Amino acid sequence: MKREGILYVRKWYFRIKKSRxxxxxxxxxxxxxxxxxxxxxxxxxxxxxxxxxxxxxxxxxxxxxxxxxxxxxxxKCTELIALCELDKKISIMLFQETRKIEESLRTRLANLCGQDDMVTFKLDDIHKISLLKDNYCLVNNSTEKFIAEDTYNRILSKTLYDDINKTREEPAIKHYINAYNGIIPIWVAINFISFGTLIKLIDCLTTVKLNEFMEGKPYKKPKGLMIPSRVDLKSIHMLRNKISHHSNILGKQSPYIVKGKFYSIFFLGYISICHWSNFLFNENLTLPLRQKIDEIIEETNTEYNTKFDFSIIHNRKIK
Incomplete structure (x- = not known):
């Protein structure tokens, strides 16, 4: 048996391509x-x-x-290099916009908790989950749930615990662990969770709080072109993660389908940034971002003697 195992390892080893x-x-x-x-x-x-x-x-x-x-x-090989540089320059520019949106979302969610509201999380170190300790808000003199508990328990309790647990030595988290027996209010926790966890937390809002968060606009099924949606937010999150890990964003297909069509990670993220910036900052970035991208393309063309235009990164070829 041992000899057969050695032979199997050798066969597996020789199937791997050697580095060139x-x-x-x-x-x-x-x-x-x-x-x-x-x-x-x-x-x-x-x-x-x-x-x-x-x-x-x-x-x-x-x-x-x-x-x-x-x-x-x-x-030409210079075309490939130019596209690589184009990707990097556009990524840096878009990353700044994704950061603005992420920071604004954290602020918006933290401020959603008013003086008559209370949302706290209790760290359960035995089961490695974060339990909802307090969960209520005052709406029209009536007490309502702030977070939908079933959704929270299903998609967020473990993830939220993991995020907070990683930051136990942060002064704010450490203070609440030591002074309040591990009970942490939402307006503190919101500063120490990942972008992905932030989106899940928004998904867990009850209808009344989500409606307040979105100022009455639909979140899951937008009815207008510039109305931000959940898919937009997930697209921005994917774009930011790809940029953070130095992955290609041009020509790469996003897993999210919009009105029956697939789009590239870049293009769907680009449009989504425009939607959420318009909502959060009342700032229509559609034209300014397009102009910045055109300037980057022109600079790259000059440097590498290429002839690309905006169509090279639009949506014509994705894989």
């Missing part, structure tokens, strides 16, 4: 009809700036790239 040298990778691209118009630039880029697989991930955006044959049809 940078020269081999460039040679492979040439055989697939990518024009290496600047060998030195491409070599140094793969060696020092970004990985081979990251750069070649942009090939799906090229006009004549053939997926079935994996053939670049004489596109």
């Amino acid at each position: 040298t940078i020269e081999d990778r460039i040679d492979k691209l040439q055989k697939r009809h990518l024009l290496i118009d600047d060998y030195h630039l491409l070599y140094n880029y793969i060696k020092n700036v970004n990985t081979y697989y990251h750069i070649t991930g942009y090939r799906f955006l090229l006009d004549n790239y053939n997926v079935e044959e994996d053939d670049y049809h004489n596109h």
